[in-house]
Amino acid sequence: MTTTTGTAAVTPSVGTAHTRVEGREKVTGAARYAGEIPFADLAHGWLVVSTIARGRIRAVESAPVEAMPGVLTVLHHGNAPQVDGEYVGLLGKPDPTVTLFQTDRVPFAGWPVALVVAETPEQAREAAEALVVRYDEEPHDVAFSAAHPGARKPEDPSAETEKGDLAAELAAAATVVDAEYTTPEEHHAMMEPHAATARWDGGRLEVVDSNQGSMWVADELAKMFSLDLGSVRVLSEHVGGGFGSKGLRPHQVAAVMATTVLHRPVRVVLTRRQMFSITGYRSPTVQRVRLGADAEGRLSAFGHEALSLTSTVHQFIERSADYGRAMYDADAHHTVNRVVALDVPTPTFVRAPGEAPGSFALESALDELAEKCGLDPIALRARNEPEAGPVSGLPYSTRRVIDCFEEGARRFGWADRDPRPGLRREGRWLLGTGTAAATFPSNAMPSTAAVTAEADGTFTVRITAADIGTGARTALTQIAADALEVEPSRIHMRIADSDFGQAMIAGGSMGTRSWAWAVTSAAKELREQLALGGAIPEQGITARSNTAEAIGALAQKERHSFGAQFAEVAVDTATGEVRVRRMLGIFAAGRIVNPLTARSQLRGGMVWGLSMALHEEAIRDRAFGSHVGPDLAGYHVAAHADVPPIEVGWVDDPDPDDPVGIKGIGEVGIVGAAAAIANAVWHATGVRHRHLPIRPDRVLLAGTAPGGDVDA
């Protein structure tokens, strides 16, 4: 038959609610995640990680373990295949945490020292737990503080931006805020642990994995094992959450090493405890914010200094001080991200890296400034809307943050708010409300896609996208349907297979925008081919796209999503408990492709903000250098009972330079949410909480006297 597009009037799908295309598989348990694909002759690997925080491995006593039932091999630095640790991947040189078993050095507690492979998971686990590793232990330093002598500015020139004379402007300002804020170590804690199964299949390495970019992981593995990219295939159909953690991690490398040695498929699944040390986390931060304003609340001085930590083997900077570079201007404007290397695991990207902790400090400080100026917090922000990027000087593509505040204020009932703190009581609860702005960069990265007109009248889209719960698979189905002017039911969306070619990862709020661009381009090309007429051959007609040139030609602008966060809290002054009663987030975040799934994603970000404000805190034991309670009981993430009704809305804000108008919504939802809650706690109690999480003990010790701020 002849496949047609756009013949009948088809209602556009983009902008309408669409349940997830894989939804039925997910609610019936039929959706298979990485550790759930069956393989014949599968062996199971179990990682062994270091119990010391710094030193050398003296001996791995593998012989007794190799004699245990079912054990096939024990890999460690004395016998593991050599790999290349000097290659340059998407994000630069690899973190040595993933180039497994190449050295006897132990740089942190929880460092991978061996892999035990056995016939069954039970045998592998018991053998791994029985493996004796002897160390020469050395003194370690895991104590993070603002005063650490090792704190330094990284060589990266983007670490610092400066204009004007900050000290002079602060001295001349009518009102000054100078405060230190801290955020603790936070973890991704996605529900699905990292899992990979690797095997050699006809001369090709195939890895079934849980990741945020199959081509990304394939490229890293190819480089590390000195293979042609074409001889590596990575598949990642369903992913149980990522949040920045699911790139190349020890599990894939361990599985590839073991399958290479054993010549049979090997699966490695990380334990929840292992995830705390080898899959990244958000560094704790210490942030000093200095704001100076004139009598009307206009900023004249803006200073934001942030300190984060990294490991001794790899540098990752939590760029909290970047937040103000796009958000607020002043004659004197200074931002700097410093770092200190300690004997701890390497931190990494966690949902809204930089913006999440940075917005807590800055949006809290602005609330303090509003209080000191006697201004409404929204009025203060409206008075400080920049015309152009404060550091870049570039125009904004769109910036509707004040529209978000106005719409949010209307829906939240902000106009009725008495700004004075500590006045509202309901039984044992003190009540308060707070607000904060949100922003996150909106970018696109080059991607390729292929769209095939099938002989049966359907269309198959192939793109190495990843759906880590974002709803990307559904959004791309809607986008392809509109681009082809057909019903979404005629689209087969195939993603997460590195054989489909290069595409952006699910990260940086750039995934769906980048992939949508490539799918739209390929669909347009296909329609031009189909317009020539003729029958569709059995193998279909395929058009391909590559968006590198179009994205490279984009004008330089400040491109961001924005939002306004509102929260109402109740504080029990007898127990110190803080309950969030309701939240509202209004966002200006580009064209919303699927309101149903977009609402879930933005709300999910706000739940992260609530969790960050009140619950999350990984504690490191200074004596042993490892975590206290690295599990989901010791590290509490918000549960059902913690989460109140959360309303989400948006203002119309299509990106004028994007074919679909998308900006990105994966991260902006968390930004500012913790600050809105902390500001509400001040409004309830009169006490500023500058240290997260706002634990009951902190609330109790701070009391309720206005001005009794928590600075320690």
Added chain:
Amino acid sequence: MAPAPSPTYSAITLNINGEKHTLPVDHRTTLLDALRERLDLTGTKKGCDQGQCGACTVLIDGRRAVSCLQLAVAAEGRVITTIEGVAEGEDLHPVQQAFLDLDGYQCGYCTPGQICSAIAVIEEHAAGWPSAATQDVRPEAGVQPLTAEEIRERMSGNLCRCGAYVSIVEAVAQAAEAAQPPSGGSGDGNGATEAEAAV
């Protein structure tokens, strides 16, 4: 692969979703691993393997249990229902349908556990079992409304890191309402969806 019987293995019969499965299991094997690794019933998820996240929730003799904290050998003779067994053929269970319609999930990994838990929550509530959120626990008070607060309290053993809680509570409320025979209306009925809408 199935190892040969030995002092550390036993042949057991598990009753799962109305089917009997006889298999040799390592005595160390949890019910969760028996389902996932031995019986290819991978709908039940492993999130923490230590009873803290609820992803592995199944129904055992009609009550919810975390299958990672139960040895397979101890599950013999029990009636086990997993996510693969809650739909009636092609017809989804009302809880499944509500999760699908209201987007009560994102990544989907906690979803089978949330759904199994929700099915039991609705039954526990209908049977008059109180929770910490129940206002009046006197037997003569009868069944209290299944409010949003009740659902949140009763579902708190099931973590969702994507943060889909609001939609999950709406889905459970909708399924509970559908499961209830229309009554004369004592009290204010099901308050969950109203509470969400009132924000």
